[in-house]
Amino acid sequence: MEHDIHHPRPESLYDSSTVINVSKTGRMISAGAGAALLYLACANFSKSPMNSIYKMLAGGYLLYRGISGNCPISAMVEDNLNPQHARAVNIRTKYIVNRPRSEVYAYWRQLDHLPAFMAHLHDVEVIDEKHSHWTVKLTGGLELEWDAEIVEEEENELLGWRSTEGAAISNAGKVMFRDAPDGATELHVTISYRPPAGYAGAGLARLLNPAFAAMVKSDIRNFKNYVEGKREHS
Template sequence: MSSITESVDVKVNVSIAYNQWTQFESFPRFMDGVDEIRQIDDTHTHWTMSVAGVTREFDATITEQNPDERVAWKSDSGPNHAGVITFHYIDADTTRVTAQMDIDPEGFAENVADKLGILDRKVKGDMERFKTFIEDRHGQETGAWRGDVDHPGQH
């Protein structure tokens, strides 16, 4: 299992950064290797990815979501992974977006990519592309979902 942490400061306020991140179907526009994400319902997504020449499909569950603070998920099928994206107020027009992920590479290609540091660089690139994507939109997110998903065990 590999742990990856990457942060990027984006020149938009916390709500805009968070709102854009809740638009999972827009991820292929800034995430390398993500071909499609379908939002099944408020807490379930289906992903199609191409990594190292291998296409993978998997389902993921949003395990926690708190507006302007965090979005956490875990995979239900396919490569075992989980993570959280957090949103930190820097000032009125700047937000630090931090991705923390635990990934258990599946298959030879993914294990080689992990050992060579390719997965770390991919996440760093995805975060940089998110920064460009949201900043180039001049503060206009593509949509928003402001609902709460409580972490299991919380009431």
């Protein structure tokens, strides 16, 4: 079974949170009402704590709806045939690696070696044959973590993975290995990162920008140099 890595979907709740389904007017009204409810809740908490908690919950939901443009309840119950998803970063590139296909595949399949040549990865901890824990560190000490699973694997041919349920950012990738002239390997790489519609904060903002995409492409080029260089010095 082939998975769509351009729009990775680790869980239905996450996917519904990426749909932008609130109009501009609706967002303004929701944000205003949410802020008002939160203000009233805080002002009257000592007099009526239970009622204030309800107002905080309702206000927080409305504020999220207004800021993000996403109404999770509507997204989960409506049959939306053409949802407008939050912006994603889709990275596609290919390189010729001057090493045999089996060797190139073996290097990539050792996921805990990826941080050695991929600067945007701080650590990949292998849990078992299918599961791993990924950590990305960005400038300013920002850090993102998620668990991932291998969803496609054909030895020396194909490796596909995606983030699992509960990830802070939905992501997936696929690498295809093809024979090239003179015993080399043609490497085709596609990686996709997509946040929830209401993402906020510098961490995800820095992750999902053109500079980050360029860095990942550079990392893949580093893989080519890494594999060829390892062989030369072995």
